[in-house]
Amino acid sequence: MEQLGFSDVYRQYHRLVLKVAKNILQDYILAQDVCQEVFVTLYEKYEYIDEDYLKFWLLANTKRKAIDYCKKPYQKYEVVNGDVDFGKRKKEPDENGIVMRIIRREFTNEILETLKDYNFVWYTIIVKVVIEKEDAKKMAWELGISIENLRIKLHRARTWIRKFYQDEYRAL
Numbered sequence: 001m002e003q004l005g006f007s008d009v010y011r012q013y014h015r016l017v018l019k020v021a022k023n024i025l026q027d028y029i030l031a032q033d034v035c036q037e038v039f040v041t042l043y044e045k046y047e048y049i050d051e052d053y054l055k056f057w058l059l060a061n062t063k064r065k066a067i068d069y070c071k072k073p074y075q076k077y078e079v080v081n082g083d084v085d086f087g088k089r090k091k092e093p094d095e096n097g098i099v100m101r102i103i104r105r106e107f108t109n110e111i112l113e114t115l116k117d118y119n120f121v122w123y124t125i126i127v128k129v130v131i132e133k134e135d136a137k138k139m140a141w142e143l144g145i146s147i148e149n150l151r152i153k154l155h156r157a158r159t160w161i162r163k164f165y166q167d168e169y170r171a172l
Contacts, residue, residue: 024063034066035062067098
């Protein structure tokens with residue numbers, strides 16, 4: 001099987017890499033810097049990376065570089081002269097906040113994976129209606145059920161999640 005060209009990989013994955021970096025950093029400009037660094041590293045190591053693991057490599061490296069980016073001392077914002085007003089200054093990335101967001105995201109992924117194994121229909125409804133904000137009527141139509149039935153299933157899924165994960169969530 002012929003390996004994709006680097007430009008094809010960039011076109012296919014640059015938005016995903018940018019989105020992951022922005023979710024961690026909460027800053028589009030910094031996310032672009034991280035995205036650029038990830039693809040520079042990929043370019044340097046491209047011939048050694050198996051195409052089957054390319055997406056996972058990109059995601060893992062994006063996450064690591066975004067977290068490292070927050071920790072680097074040159075990312076601190078300084079004001080040279082207190083009399084000068086530059087408008088809004090960028091806030092420093094809050095390392096504890098970023099770590100907590102990552103922990104919550106991993107906890108959410110754990111809940112979703114367990115729910116997926118327990119009841120795939122509930123999982124689909126939670127992902128589409130709650131997370132992706134898809135229209136409930138459209139989702140009900142796709143599943144071939146009434147909107148009332150979809151709401152009942154959504155309620156049962158949320159009740160199940162609360163029953164098994166509420167204490168762990170509060171501990172975070």
